[in-house]
Amino acid sequence: MDVFAALSDPVRRDLLRRLATGPARVVDLTADHGISRPAISRHLRVLSEADLVHVDDVGRERHYRLNRAGLAPLTTYVTSLDRGPRFDESVLDGLDLEVRRTVRERRSTKTKTRTTNTTSTSTEESA
Template identity: 45%
Template sequence: MSHDAAFIALADPTRRAVFERLRAGPRRAGDLGAGLPVSRPAVSQHLKVLREAGLVRVERRGRARIYAIEPSGMAALREYFDAMWDAALAAYKEAVEDDDEN
């Protein structure tokens, strides 16, 4: 999974809202869209984009499709942010040490 695809997928506020509802655990598409100002087909399209970005997985249970967060997709995002955070902290440490020397 590319973190670029994940960021693009999560840039849409409705798609992000659908994704955030999965924090509570796996849910059906209809449940994910409940209360959102979009149609069922639109929710399905948002879920498709999230799946293609590697952020969501789907499992069939009878006629129902159950969506859940894809752990490997979240791990890739976390690795990206961890690397950014490590670089930011290293730069901050260097700046503080430079100030202490002056």
């Protein structure tokens, strides 16, 4: 059974939260959730198949406990989302460089225009 499929049911997620506090018997879990023992047993079987819980036989009782190692696929998935694509700040550096270049070119063009206009006016006045 897939970990994600096992965790898709809210009752199973509640059972895991309860088992995270310590081992429990089916009768204890039934009292916590208010559903039948067979229903709790089916949910525990699914969690066991997904390797999310371990069963310890203690005398005539079965004690269920959380298997934290079974959560590894979930942890890996969530961690991969957190390390997902990040904004590359070097893009901003490139943008900053381009803005500065454009400003410099505009200043250069204005200076050339003023020089050309001043030279044209001086030549016209001389004539």
